[in-house]
Amino acid sequence: xxxxxxxxxxxxxxxxxxxxxxxxxxxxxxxRHDLGLTGTHVGCExxxxxxxxxxxxxxxxxxxxxxxxxxxxxxxxTVEGLTEPDGSLGPVQQAFLECHGLQCGFCTPGFLTTITAxxxxxxxxxxxxxxxxxxxxxxxxxxxxxxxxxxERAAEIAHGFETVAGATSSATGAESGQLEYxxxxxxxxxxxxxx
Amino acid sequence: MKPxxxxxxxxxxxxxxxxxxxxxPGAKVLAGGQSLVPLLSMRLAAPSALVDINALxxxxxIDADESGVxxxxxxxxxxxxxxxxxxxxxPLVSLALAHVAHATIRNRGTTxxxxxxxxxxxxxxxxxxxxxxxxxxxxxxxxxxxxxxxxYVGPLESSVHHDEIAVSAFFPTLAEGAGxxxxxxxxxxxxxxxxxxxxxxxxxxxxxxxxxVADVPTVVDLSGVPEDQLGEAALEHLDPADDIxxxxxxxxxxxxxxxxxxxxxxxxxxxxxxSERP
Numbered sequence: 001x002x003x004x005x006x007x008x009x010x011x012x013x014x015x016x017x018x019x020x021x022x023x024x025x026x027x028x029x030x031x032r033h034d035l036g037l038t039g040t041h042v043g044c045e046x047x048x049x050x051x052x053x054x055x056x057x058x059x060x061x062x063x064x065x066x067x068x069x070x071x072x073x074x075x076x077x078t079v080e081g082l083t084e085p086d087g088s089l090g091p092v093q094q095a096f097l098e099c100h101g102l103q104c105g106f107c108t109p110g111f112l113t114t115i116t117a118x119x120x121x122x123x124x125x126x127x128x129x130x131x132x133x134x135x136x137x138x139x140x141x142x143x144x145x146x147x148x149x150x151x152e153r154a155a156e157i158a159h160g161f162e163t164v165a166g167a168t169s170s171a172t173g174a175e176s177g178q179l180e181y182x183x184x185x186x187x188x189x190x191x192x193x194x195x
Numbered sequence: 196m197k198p199x200x201x202x203x204x205x206x207x208x209x210x211x212x213x214x215x216x217x218x219x220p221g222a223k224v225l226a227g228g229q230s231l232v233p234l235l236s237m238r239l240a241a242p243s244a245l246v247d248i249n250a251l252x253x254x255x256x257i258d259a260d261e262s263g264v265x266x267x268x269x270x271x272x273x274x275x276x277x278x279x280x281x282x283x284x285x286p287l288v289s290l291a292l293a294h295v296a297h298a299t300i301r302n303r304g305t306t307x308x309x310x311x312x313x314x315x316x317x318x319x320x321x322x323x324x325x326x327x328x329x330x331x332x333x334x335x336x337x338x339x340x341x342x343x344x345x346x347y348v349g350p351l352e353s354s355v356h357h358d359e360i361a362v363s364a365f366f367p368t369l370a371e372g373a374g375x376x377x378x379x380x381x382x383x384x385x386x387x388x389x390x391x392x393x394x395x396x397x398x399x400x401x402x403x404x405x406x407x408v409a410d411v412p413t414v415v416d417l418s419g420v421p422e423d424q425l426g427e428a429a430l431e432h433l434d435p436a437d438d439i440x441x442x443x444x445x446x447x448x449x450x451x452x453x454x455x456x457x458x459x460x461x462x463x464x465x466x467x468x469x470s471e472r473p
Contacts, residue, residue, distance in 0.1 A: 003200045003201075004200075004202065006203060022200065022444070023200075023201060023202070023203030024198040024199070024200055024201060024235075026197070026232075029197075045196040045236060046196070046233040046236055046237060047229065047232070047233050048298065050297075050299065053299055056302075056303070059273070059302040059303075060298070060299045060302055061299060061302050062229075062299060062300070062303070064236070065228060065229055065231075065232045065233065065300075065303065066228060066232070066303065066466075067203075067225075067228070067245075067247075069203055069234070069247075070205075070225065070247050070249055071227070073249075073250065076457075094387070114299060115327065118298075120456045132298075133298075134301045135297060135298075135384045136296075136297025136298060136300070136385055137387055
């Protein structure tokens with residue numbers, strides 16, 4: 001017996017796609033395999049790692065924990081939908097570039113979507129709130145410090161403190177294009193060991 | 196890591212949803228799916244059909260009045276947590292919700308779904324039990340209300356019948372002069388708690404509810420127990436177990452620590468002005 005397939009419409013990054021899929025198709029798989037939007041990455045596939053995070057009606061959700069068919073009335077935004085209409089990087093993407101917020105890049109799409117929604121809810125996060133914003137996403141490369149910086153930098157960019165990328169690094173003297181931030185050691189700050 | 200095949204139903208009315216559910220003994224209700232979908236993906240469950248209630252109208256309500264907070268079956272944790280009316284009427288709901296998984300999970304997961312999932316490691320079943328709340332369900336025979344004390348019968352097992360759909364949960368208001376607190380300890384931020392505790396102090400009554408240290412959400416009456424014996428008194432009613440995350444002894448120690456903390460915090464809550472409360 002062949003598996004039942006359902007006809008429905010997925011709306012992704014403003015484009016509607018008529019699809020015919022089995023109901024068990026996860027949204028993450030529908031995006032990647034059926035729509036070819038491979039920007040969304042699949043890590044753990046049970047809601048722990050956050051790599052597959054997309055926006056559902058503007059709110060960050062795990063696309064591996066939602067069935068595609070269940071999102072037929074919703075607007076999905078993936079990492080591909082975060083660039084500006086002219087193709088330039090969105091504020092969070094630009095901040096990741098400036099702050100060296102990624103290494104291998106596998107987890108990055110999930111961070112970008114999570115932070116995009118997070119900054120919409122809280123446009124001026126404190127350092128603690130910036131950390132909390134990304135607490136549900138795992139990164140095995142960076143040690144998170146530059147991602148936290150990227151959250152804070154993205155907030156600045158969104159507020160209009162925009163600088164040309166090249167001018168930014170020369171102005172601060174940072175060779176890697178990384179901005180100089182107040183010297184912080186979060187491990188020491190939270191454990192008291194740095195005192 | 197892919198779910199087994201299932202039939203999918205997306206009813207437009209509650210009557211249709213109940214009838215669909217009643218017509219298939221292997222069917223399950225899908226709301227937020229943040230607990231159900233991982234179970235399906237890991238093939239720990241393989242229902243013959245899912246009845247997706249996300250298109251049902253009028254279930255995403257959050258109402259708070261002087262009697263308490265009523266949360267509809269499609270109200271997402273994030274919306275309940277963001278409600279200032281909920282925080283004012285029953286602050287324990289908000290205090291506990293902040294510990295439910297991560298923001299991203301709370302955006303999709305529903306509070307009522309968490310209650311029905313009946314996980315003894317979850318926060319909200321303990322809160323409902325401690326507060327003496329109830330769950331409203333609708334089945335082929337009509338609507339009934341299940342008091343929290345009758346709701347949890349075993350691990351991941353509730354007294355909701357197969358053909359019933361939970362439509363709302365009721366958390367009674369916090370009495371004048373009462374205090375509440377919630378705390379938990381988890382290996383990683385947002386992960387399942389090794390132990391969690393919620394306290395409710397009203398007059399001379401001191402009661403603490405526990406998660407992850409018994410098969411069902413467990414509330415212990417600690418009224419009149421001296422401060423230094425709170426944890427031991429609680430442990431007489433609990434059954435901390437070994438697993439890969441912690442030993443039973445460590446969990447018992449966490450019960451002692453958390454019991455002291457939440458009882459102290461609930462007392463502080465009583466003394467604080469409303470504007471100073473968490």
